[in-house]
Amino acid sequence: MTLTLDGRDQEMLAGEHGEAAMLAMRVITRVAASMQAKTLLDISGAHIDSCLYHGQAGLDFARRLADDGAEVVVPTTLNVSSLDLLHPELYRGDDHTRSQALALMEAYEQMGCRATWTCAPYQLDDRPGFGDHVAWAESNAIVFANAVLGARTHRYGDFIDICCAITGRAPAAGLHLDAARRAEVVFDLAAVPDRLLELDVAYPLIGHHIGKLVGTRIPALTGVPAGTSEDRLKAIGSAGASSGSLAMFHVVGSTPEAPTLDAALGDNRADVVAMGAADLRVARDQLTTAATGERLGIVSLGTPHYSVAEFGRLIELLDGRRVRDGIGFYVNSGRDIVHEIALRGWERRLIDAGVQIVTDTCTYITPVMADHHGVAMTDSGKWAYYAPGNLGLDVVFGSVEDCVESAVAGEVRRDDSVWADA
Amino acid sequence: MPEALRTLVAGEASGLVLALDESLSFWGGFESESGTIIDQAHPQVGESLAGRVVTMAVGRGSSSASTVLAEAIRLGTGPAALIMREPDEIVNLGAIVADELYGITMPVLIVDQTTFDAVASAERATISAAGSITF
Numbered sequence: 166m167t168l169t170l171d172g173r174d175q176e177m178l179a180g181e182h183g184e185a186a187m188l189a190m191r192v193i194t195r196v197a198a199s200m201q202a203k204t205l206l207d208i209s210g211a212h213i214d215s216c217l218y219h220g221q222a223g224l225d226f227a228r229r230l231a232d233d234g235a236e237v238v239v240p241t242t243l244n245v246s247s248l249d250l251l252h253p254e255l256y257r258g259d260d261h262t263r264s265q266a267l268a269l270m271e272a273y274e275q276m277g278c279r280a281t282w283t284c285a286p287y288q289l290d291d292r293p294g295f296g297d298h299v300a301w302a303e304s305n306a307i308v309f310a311n312a313v314l315g316a317r318t319h320r321y322g323d324f325i326d327i328c329c330a331i332t333g334r335a336p337a338a339g340l341h342l343d344a345a346r347r348a349e350v351v352f353d354l355a356a357v358p359d360r361l362l363e364l365d366v367a368y369p370l371i372g373h374h375i376g377k378l379v380g381t382r383i384p385a386l387t388g389v390p391a392g393t394s395e396d397r398l399k400a401i402g403s404a405g406a407s408s409g410s411l412a413m414f415h416v417v418g419s420t421p422e423a424p425t426l427d428a429a430l431g432d433n434r435a436d437v438v439a440m441g442a443a444d445l446r447v448a449r450d451q452l453t454t455a456a457t458g459e460r461l462g463i464v465s466l467g468t469p470h471y472s473v474a475e476f477g478r479l480i481e482l483l484d485g486r487r488v489r490d491g492i493g494f495y496v497n498s499g500r501d502i503v504h505e506i507a508l509r510g511w512e513r514r515l516i517d518a519g520v521q522i523v524t525d526t527c528t529y530i531t532p533v534m535a536d537h538h539g540v541a542m543t544d545s546g547k548w549a550y551y552a553p554g555n556l557g558l559d560v561v562f563g564s565v566e567d568c569v570e571s572a573v574a575g576e577v578r579r580d581d582s583v584w585a586d587a
Numbered sequence: 588m589p590e591a592l593r594t595l596v597a598g599e600a601s602g603l604v605l606a607l608d609e610s611l612s613f614w615g616g617f618e619s620e621s622g623t624i625i626d627q628a629h630p631q632v633g634e635s636l637a638g639r640v641v642t643m644a645v646g647r648g649s650s651s652a653s654t655v656l657a658e659a660i661r662l663g664t665g666p667a668a669l670i671m672r673e674p675d676e677i678v679n680l681g682a683i684v685a686d687e688l689y690g691i692t693m694p695v696l697i698v699d700q701t702t703f704d705a706v707a708s709a710e711r712a713t714i715s716a717a718g719s720i721t722f
Contacts, residue, residue: 188687195683199595199674219651220619220658225688302650322650322677324657324684554615554627 168197169204177332185235189328196325197336206337210293211241211330212286214302215323216273217530218247218266226324227272230331237330241278242286244303245470246270247531250282251500251524255533276327282525283499285399285470287314290501295421298341300329304412305403305469305547311413313398315421317341320412340413346422347431348385348415350378355388356441362390364583365478366564368397369546370448372404374440376411383413385429391418396472403469404546446584452549455540455559457577462539463558464488464568465528467497468548475565476506480514482569488519489575493537500524529555540577542568589705591696591718593674596682598692600668600714604722605639606707607631612648613655613681622664640712641666642703646675656681660693668694668714670706696720 176182177190197205215223247266249255256263274280281289286301287309293299293316301310301318302325310316319339321329329335339345352375354362361367375384386401393416405411415423423429466479479496488494496515498506503524506512515522528534529551540559543549549562563571567579608630611617616626622637636659646652656678659665665685669678674697682693694714698706702720706712709722 191687192680192683195596196676196679199593199679200676214650215654217651219614219654222657222661222685222688223654225661226657226684229688304650320650320676322680323653324680325676551615 168194168202170194174205174334183234185230185233186331188230188233189235189331192325192328193332193334193336197338200336200338202336202338204337205334206298206341208239208298208300208329208333208335210239210297210299211237211326212244212299212301212303212306213241213273213278213326213330214244215327216243216246216270218262218269223323224265224269224272227269227327230327231272231275235276235331237277238333239330240291241330242281242283242289243273243278244306245284245526245530246282247526249523249525249533255523257532273327276331278330281499281501283470283501284527285472285499288470288472288499288502298335300326300335302326304406305399307412308402308406308414309399311340311346312402312415312420313395320410346413347383347433348429349382349433349435351385351387351426351435351437352440353387353437354440356439357388357445358442361442361445361583364564365397365400366544367445368400369404369544370445372401372411373408373448373452373546373550374444375414376405376407376409378438379405379409379411381410385415385417385423385426385435387417387426389416389419393419396474399469400546404550407547407550442584449562452546452562453560454553455561455577457561457579459577460539461492461542461571461575461577462537463534463541464492464494464572465497465541465543465548466495466545466565466568468527468529468543468545470502471496471498473502473505476502476511478565479569480511482566483518486518486573488572491537492572492575493534494520494572495523495528495534496520497523497527542571542577544568588719588721589698589702591698591720593697594694594718595674595679595697596686596692596695597716597718598694599716600640600694602638602640602667602711604706604709604712605634605636605641607641607643610643610645610647613652614649616648617655617659619655619659619662619664622659636666637664638667640668640670640706640714642670642707644672644703646671646678650677652677653680653684657685657688660685660691661689665693668696670696670698670703672697672700672703
């Protein structure tokens with residue numbers, strides 16, 4: 166199977182559109198060949214993960230492109246970086262890494278990417294629509310674009326994301342194609358009690374569980390109430406893209422390519438895996454490395470970046486109370502969302518409650534949290550999955566209600582009554 | 588002489604074989620400065636990949652792994668070559684970009700199970716630019 170390039174692709178490869186486009190097209194065609202793509206296709210947008218600093222090679226690549234005059238040709242958003250530019254005093258890393266990370270961020274801005282610095286570009290006003298081909302990197306964004314927006318992106322990662330943005334092209338392969346998007350395994354949640362499915366806390370656990378089981382297959386979920394909210398779908402996707410490599414899923418009755426199970430399956434025949442409350446309890450325990458009743462040091466919310474609705478729920482739960490002194494209560498979000506909540510007067514209320522908002526980055530990928538004595542709590546399946554390894558912390562996964570009540574009390578409290586008899 | 592089913596990144600390489608018992612995520616599981624496995628849950632934690640012909644059946648982990656692998660190739664702490672059963676775009680990208688940026692090739696070869704097992708149990712292996720493997 167050989168890759169056929171159109172005239173403009175060939176011009177770029179021959180250097181007729183400049184050095185940067187040539188390098189970008191070389192990388193894309195080499196990857197396209199390894200994916201056994203027959204052609205490239207046009208994309209209408211990109212989301213870049215390469216702006217997070219992991220070493221000199223990432224900066225060398227970005228500088229080479231930027232110095233050669235690269236300009237993105239489609240609207241392009243930027244993922245989290247290693248630095249919170251709005252709250253620089255939080256940074257506790259070394260100066261060398263800070264200056265390298267900053268240089269990397271500047272290189273991507275120089276190429277015309279928007280300084281969005283968020284892992285949740287789907288929460289911005291301008292987001293892809295159904296059927297749009299895009300090149301998105303960052304696992305939780307990829308799975309949200311495919312599953313919830315019905316946009317089409319393969320699992321792109323470092324380097325190729327910006328190459329697609331500079332050329333406006335991507336390999337016509339993988340999740341860009343109809344056949345690769347149909348469900349290959351069904352998870353039936355009919356046995357999960359309705360009262361659990363009415364709670365936000367169930368959704369990251371569903372995602373964690375299916376992520377561990379799917380491998381490279383695309384799952385369809387049945388037995389989930391129709392019209393499941395975007396925040397709950399985001400929780401399924403981000404947890405499943407951490408415990409596994411979930412890049413697409415269907416929730417029958419809620420996601421756009423699954424009005425019915427038959428639509429989600431297409432021509433595929435799929436095994437049906439029954440899920441029950443016990444599976445969710447196991448997931449909760451896998452995401453928990455400390456016991457309730459322990460001293461609480463940290464609460465971290467907003468992985469992926471909190472939405473306006475999630476901030477609204479947090480304000481409601483705090484109800485004017487303050488976080489206990491000495492506890493670090495962090496909420497990660499995008500600067501655009503934080504601007505919106507500031508206009509609503511919520512940012513002030515959160516600060517007064519002792520909450521530290523973190524923008525542009527995330528508490529699990531860069532040192533921004535102070536030393537707090539005690540274990541950490543989170544409502545995020547993704548954060549609970551990565552924090553013990555990345556940060557060396559003990560973590561208790563709980564609902565946002567549990568996180569707030571624990572932070573006010575100063576010790577880990579979890580309302581396990583929801584799991585009774587489940 | 589066994590041939591690769593597909594050569595994803597072509598180049599010459601030679602070195603002692605390191606057969607990974609489990610897939611390794613280069614992001615979080617490997618340190619580019621030292622070239623060693625740092626994933627505490629990996630059975631070969633502490634082993635060095637530097638200059639080795641590494642067999643790893645399938646790839647694993649975060650897309651940030653491409654940068655970590657490219658960085659290791661730049662520093663000379665990366666594998667001499669990777670022999671795999673299934674293509675992995677994240678691994679490929681790290682190798683492709685190191686080649687494009689620094690002109691350092693780390694061959695990536697896809698082989699059948701028989702060849703994979705034979706290389707994995709060999710002491711040394713040499714890869715030719717055409718994708719043949721001797722061991």
